[in-house]
Amino acid sequence: VIQLEQVSRVYGQGEALIRACDRIDLSIYPGEYCAIMGQSGSGKSTLMNLIGCLDRPTSGRYLLDGMDVSRLSKTRLARIRNRKLGFVFQRYELLPNLTALENVIVPMMYAGVGRSRRRRRAEYALQRVGLSDRLHKRPGQLSGGQQQRVAIARAIVNRPLVLLADEPTGALDTQSAKTIVEIFDHLHASGMTVIVVTHAQEVACYSKRTIMISDGRLLSDHLTSVA
Amino acid sequence: VIQLEQVSRVYGQGEALIRACDRIDLSIYPGEYCAIMGQSGSGKSTLMNLIGCLDRPTSGRYLLDGMDVSRLSKTRLARIRNRKLGFVFQRYELLPNLTALENVIVPMMYAGVGRSRRRRRAEYALQRVGLSDRLHKRPGQLSGGQQQRVAIARAIVNRPLVLLADEPTGALDTQSAKTIVEIFDHLHASGMTVIVVTHAQEVACYSKRTIMISDGRLLSDHLTSVA
Numbered sequence: 001v002i003q004l005e006q007v008s009r010v011y012g013q014g015e016a017l018i019r020a021c022d023r024i025d026l027s028i029y030p031g032e033y034c035a036i037m038g039q040s041g042s043g044k045s046t047l048m049n050l051i052g053c054l055d056r057p058t059s060g061r062y063l064l065d066g067m068d069v070s071r072l073s074k075t076r077l078a079r080i081r082n083r084k085l086g087f088v089f090q091r092y093e094l095l096p097n098l099t100a101l102e103n104v105i106v107p108m109m110y111a112g113v114g115r116s117r118r119r120r121r122a123e124y125a126l127q128r129v130g131l132s133d134r135l136h137k138r139p140g141q142l143s144g145g146q147q148q149r150v151a152i153a154r155a156i157v158n159r160p161l162v163l164l165a166d167e168p169t170g171a172l173d174t175q176s177a178k179t180i181v182e183i184f185d186h187l188h189a190s191g192m193t194v195i196v197v198t199h200a201q202e203v204a205c206y207s208k209r210t211i212m213i214s215d216g217r218l219l220s221d222h223l224t225s226v227a
Numbered sequence: 228v229i230q231l232e233q234v235s236r237v238y239g240q241g242e243a244l245i246r247a248c249d250r251i252d253l254s255i256y257p258g259e260y261c262a263i264m265g266q267s268g269s270g271k272s273t274l275m276n277l278i279g280c281l282d283r284p285t286s287g288r289y290l291l292d293g294m295d296v297s298r299l300s301k302t303r304l305a306r307i308r309n310r311k312l313g314f315v316f317q318r319y320e321l322l323p324n325l326t327a328l329e330n331v332i333v334p335m336m337y338a339g340v341g342r343s344r345r346r347r348r349a350e351y352a353l354q355r356v357g358l359s360d361r362l363h364k365r366p367g368q369l370s371g372g373q374q375q376r377v378a379i380a381r382a383i384v385n386r387p388l389v390l391l392a393d394e395p396t397g398a399l400d401t402q403s404a405k406t407i408v409e410i411f412d413h414l415h416a417s418g419m420t421v422i423v424v425t426h427a428q429e430v431a432c433y434s435k436r437t438i439m440i441s442d443g444r445l446l447s448d449h450l451t452s453v454a
């Protein structure tokens with residue numbers, strides 16, 4: 001469902017050239033559960049933004065669900081993102097003027113889901129991440145981990161084909177992190193393709209396949225070892 | 228050096244009242260190394276903001292270095308913050324239009340450190356956190372973990388009395404996190420008081436004292452157990 005061929009993303013030029021992603025070949029099949037790991041600055045978020053169609057490669061080809069994503073118009077790309085992808089950003093990226101509930105409802109409005117159904121689904125997603133008592137708070141009134149959990153609820157609420165999560169438990173204590181990992185595991189069991197960038201072994205161990213990134217390049221790609 | 232007496236911080240009122248901090252009594256002596264732990268939303272960042280004089284308690288008293296902080300003017304408070312405290316924010320809070328180097332230099336300008344000396348100290352701090360090759364990048368051009376490391380360099384560069392770090396390794400891989408923990412350990416050995424909010428056992432284990440927060444209240448306060 002995700003096929004990257006010699007995908008690169010560079011910034012700057014000449015001496016200041018930074019190869020955030022460097023000729024990456026990667027094929028991910030429907031229903032897989034992949035963990036992407038690597039040092040800080042190695043290119044994981046850049047790779048996720050490319051996979052999530054939030055950024056275009058500077059070279060190489062990216063086929064999402066068989067379609068060459070670089071050929072699609074901005075509008076078509078936005079629609080595909082909304083329908084097929086759920087994204088948990090490393091910096092959450094919640095809309096600061098909307099409440100937690102409204103933030104989670106937004107993607108369903110774009111997907112054309114009916115009003116009462118969106119509300120119910122949003123409340124359910126927020127309940128699953130333990131935030132039923134914070135529905136009407138704005139991000140500025142939420143703790144770091146609470147904001148992260150709103151971002152997670154928002155990513156899963158449209159039942160995407162592919163869930164992309166960039167460090168989804170970075171701000172969470174062990175217990176909250178466990179809840180999130182169980183949610184992802186459940187979604188994966190129901191057929192969702194899950195790709196998680198993580199530094200945490202407790203999250204990576206649930207994946208079936210581990211992809212290591214180093215200096216923008218693919219270092220290794222193998223079955224997750226059972227520790 | 229830090230003395231909180233029945234310190235509370237509440238938001239809202241009536242039914243919507245949230246006790247982010249609830250009558251906390253806490254005394255931290257010079258040179259201590261404390262880890263503050265607790266669930267997401269339990270009040271750790273709120274407590275850190277109170278200790279760091281970035282927020283005022285709604286009730287209770289806070290003595291910093293013997294002075295009643297609630298009596299001080301805003302200007303005096305800002306000067307004390309700049310001289311005595313180094314703060315690593317959970318959300319980094321870097322100035323987006325300044326480079327990494329400039330961000331780290333800013334606190335020293337307020338402290339009246341000479342121009343060439345500030346530059347040298349900033350370069351050294353950034354080198355310690357492994358970012359010598361990113362000095363002239365702005366936060367938007369840095370990865371999550373790189374931004375977090377700039378925030379850490381900025382907090383330590385003025386050699387504060389007290390280092391307050393709210394989840395300083397949340398976005399870091401194991402190796403980068405280890406570097407940061409060693410830096411904190413080194414600073415503590417040189418006499419600095421270190422207070423770290425963390426979810427990570429690998430960070431908390433370096434502390435001498437563990438303070439657990441739950442629902443805004445102090446749950447426990449004891450010597451860090453050697454696992």
Ligand SMILES: Nc1ncnc2c1ncn2[C@@H]1O[C@H](COP(=O)(O)OP(=O)(O)OP(=O)(O)O)[C@@H](O)[C@H]1O
Nearest residue numbers: 141143144145146238247267268269270271272273
């Ligand atoms: N401005 C605000 N208005 C209302 N409630 C707030 C506000 N700021 C924080 N809170 C609430 O206070 C509580 C404590 O928040 P705090 O940020 O201190 O938690 P935390 O322990 O740092 O959590 P995390 O581990 O997720 O970062 C949370 O339940 C949060 O929703």
Ligand SMILES: Nc1ncnc2c1ncn2[C@@H]1O[C@H](COP(=O)(O)OP(=O)(O)OP(=O)(O)O)[C@@H](O)[C@H]1O
Nearest residue numbers: 011020040041042043044045046368370371372373
């Ligand atoms: N807009 C940009 N301009 C220049 N360089 C950039 C830009 N965005 C990212 N980079 C660089 O690309 C590299 C990869 O960044 P990326 O955010 O993908 O790292 P990461 O693996 O997600 O790191 P972390 O674990 O710290 O989040 C970094 O070295 C970063 O400095």
Ligand SMILES: [Mg+2]
Nearest residue numbers: 045090370371
């Ligand atoms: Mg990243």
Ligand SMILES: [Mg+2]
Nearest residue numbers: 143144272317
């Ligand atoms: Mg916090």
